[in-house]
Amino acid sequence: MAVRPILVYGDPRLEAANQPVTDFGPELAQLIQDLFETGWRAPGLGVAAPQIGVNLRIATIDLSVGKDEATRIVLANPEIVSTEGSENLEEGCLSFPGLFTTIPRPRRLRVRAQDEAGQWRTIVADGLLAQAVCHEVDHLDGVLLVNHLRGLKKQLFLRRVAKARKLGVWPETA
Numbered sequence: 001m002a003v004r005p006i007l008v009y010g011d012p013r014l015e016a017a018n019q020p021v022t023d024f025g026p027e028l029a030q031l032i033q034d035l036f037e038t039g040w041r042a043p044g045l046g047v048a049a050p051q052i053g054v055n056l057r058i059a060t061i062d063l064s065v066g067k068d069e070a071t072r073i074v075l076a077n078p079e080i081v082s083t084e085g086s087e088n089l090e091e092g093c094l095s096f097p098g099l100f101t102t103i104p105r106p107r108r109l110r111v112r113a114q115d116e117a118g119q120w121r122t123i124v125a126d127g128l129l130a131q132a133v134c135h136e137v138d139h140l141d142g143v144l145l146v147n148h149l150r151g152l153k154k155q156l157f158l159r160r161v162a163k164a165r166k167l168g169v170w171p172e173t174a
Contacts, residue, residue, distance in 0.1 A: 002037065003037050004052040004053075005053075006052060006094045006095060007051055007052065007095055009096055011053075011095075013050055013055060014050055014051065014144060015142040016050065017055065017142065018140050019056055020056075021056050021057055021058050021077055021118075024114075024116065028058070028076075031054060031056070032060060032074055034052065035047045035059070035060040036060050039060060039066075039094075040062070042094050045061060045063055045128075046059060046132045047060055047094065048136045048139030049140075051095055058077075059074075059078070059137070060073065060074055061129070061133065061136060063129060063132065074113075074114075074115050075111065075136060075137070076113055076114040077114050078113035078136075079112050079113070080109055080137055081110045081111065082110045083109045083110075084107055084109070085106060085107030085108060086105070086106055087104070087107055088102050089102065089104075089131055091103055092145075093144070095144065096145055097164075099161065099164070101148075103145070103148040103149070104148075105130065107127070108124070108125070108130055109124075109125055110123070110125075111123050111125065146158065146161075
């Protein structure tokens with residue numbers, strides 16, 4: 001069990017291609033535990049493997065941030081199969097520490113993914129869980145929070161990133 005460093009915006013591994021999970025053995029079980037522990041320590045609602053420098057299509061979500069084992073979700077090789085509705089939601093990201101912005105997300109979705117044992121399942125999610133699923137699947141697709149922004153909103157967000165770096169609030173990229 002280990003808490004791993006979270007990569008911040010600018011590290012190329014965050015936007016690199018991520019390989020499908022094919023081996024559901026003990027090494028993956030350790031990675032999953034590390035992802036949960038890293039998220040709990042941050043604290044955050046979810047962590048994708050690329051955020052800790054592992055370019056595999058796996059992410060964890062725990063809306064209870066470690067308080068309720070029943071809420072833990074593992075998404076290996078996820079595919080969002082349907083969405084319903086849309087709403088603009090405030091969102092943050094552990095790879096953009098301390099920064100938040102508003103982006104559109106579906107109100108409800110269905111995601112097909114493998115669990116920690118490699119079994120396929122479909123999860124229906126709405127509200128905060130739907131937002132978290134979208135966010136983590138974005139990471140696995142190499143899409144970051146800033147990629148949802150356009151024009152002046154994107155420029156202002158990137159200025160906030162630069163200011164945080166200048167003030168030493170963020171660690172430098174590896």
